[in-house]
Amino acid sequence: MNKTFKIYAVIFIIILIVMGMFEMNKKPVLDWRKNFNTEKKTPFGLYVFDQESNGLFHQKLEKARVSPYEYYSKKEQKKPHNILIIQKEIDDVSWEFLMNEVYNGSDVMLFSNKIPKKIGDSLGFKTGILSFEDNYYLQLTDKKLVNNRLFIDKLPDNYGFSYIQKDMEILGKSLYKSSKNKTSTQANFIKINFGDGHFYFHSEPLVLTNYYLLNSKNRYLESVLSYLPDRETVWFVETDAPLSMSSMRFILSNPPLQYAWYLLLFGLIVFVIFNAKRKQRIVPITEPLKNTSVDFIRSIGNLYLQEGDFHEMMAKKAQYFLSKIRMDLLIDTQNLDEQFINKLHLKTGKKIELIKEAVELIKKGQNPYASVMKEDLIRMNKLLDDILK
Template structure:
């Protein structure tokens, strides 16, 4: 281990120690986002409700992570049941399937503060902002449940129902106090009849989150859910991002470990860059070999032309032509007879008289005692080029 590497290692270790010291004792920031995620343990996640849901629904709960459309396509003959929806938006086709199930006798418990055209036009009410208080109470209109009220003190939605039809039953109200300490009420939990079934709509989905379940001192949640009949309940859970299966998921889930991991990678990259820069030798430039075949052939051709040996040039040309016929056309060139001429005619499609003339000149070039004129060499060269063109 050289001296330079030791220096890099010591500096890197010191940086890691400094980062670790800053991370020790630092409390992670609390995530107050309203995610309504069953896998989140943050204040406004649904982790605790998800863990306790089986008991709340008398062990008759089915959790579904597909759309109502996909679910009821496979369960179209399902008996009347309960449907649970928490802050979930439905597509138009799924909404029609929900309406079909409710009209046949199913009941829907829907926690939402979002006014959609589906709720407004079909069920006959709207949401509105009913105040700007930082805290208020939710209580039931049923006097038997008056003690089971819930105090909302963290990021309340301040949403209630307005334009309610006369046939809609109000099950819960929100108690507001203005600056003069006068109390007013607004509906937050209603029952809507639809066909043979019912819609139960609650405008404050925060009541199901981890924070309010842990801080509840009574049975408010149980009282809300008690309006559903004791039968099978189908809970349509929002489709979340699947859990990462990466081996580094534990490191990425802890900010100090994640920062240390990135720092390690960054340090290794810097080390490799500087180390390679110091040790990399200069790569010599090697000129590629030049192809001198063309120059060689031109020189040989000029030599034959200057000597006037047309017979030798005709023989070389004939030899080159027959070699190409063997290699490219796969024709035997041992006997330059009528069969050879016919095969060459069939494979090249050239005029048979042209081929016969070329074969005659080839044979003359192969005859060592034949006298060859310049015009014959030129003619044979033209014929052979036409045949293989």
């Protein structure tokens, strides 16, 4: 180990120690992103709800990590059941399967502020941002449950139902207080009868997140879920790629280790670059490959000439000539008739007698039973070269 490398190593270790000390004193930043992930313990993850879900649904819950289309297309007709969806993108084909299940007696409860416009139009409602207040209450309309309301004070979406048909039932509302101390309400939880089943749409999925479940002092969520019958429930969970348990994932998931890893890679790259400049070998000069195509053709021609196979040489020459006529002059060479001779005469300007003689020799070369002499080959070669000039 030379002296320069020791100096680099010492500097690198000192930098790591300093960065580690800064990271140890650094306060963790709380992640307020609305991820709705069952594995996240951040404020707007679904970890708490996921842990408590079996109890909320009386041990009759099935978690499906596939789309409704994949789930129902592989199963026989299920008896009526509950379907739970939380802020999940649903494709059009899956919606058709869900609507079919509801029509046959199942109930769907959807918590989302991203209800597709196509679904709203088909069922008869519209959604949108109904207010820009920083906070509001969620309250159920049932008099027995009116006290079980929830205060939304962190990053509300203010979504609700701007229009619903008269035959739809409003189960919950958002209560807003304006700057003038006036209270206004907007529907955020509705029930729609569809066939033998029902759709329940709730426009505020934050009610299921860790922050609001842990800070709630009443049973608002339990009251909302109580509208579903006590029976089997299928929860279509948002699917994520399986997490790797490798040591690299552990390093990258911890910011101090992550910075140390990147710094290590950067140091190695700098070290390799400086050492490569000092120890790079001389690149040998290599001669470019020679084009031996002409030599190859000459060798093949001499081989045919030595064998005395004039017939095969005439056939090859004729094949090459006709290919050039097709590519350069755009003349069809399938039938070597009078029409072909006239077109070749017009495009080349050569005497028609020479072209006729050349065509006869071409046909002779193409005929495997024709008797060919050396003079025929020489004459055809001269004529074809003259025509192509």
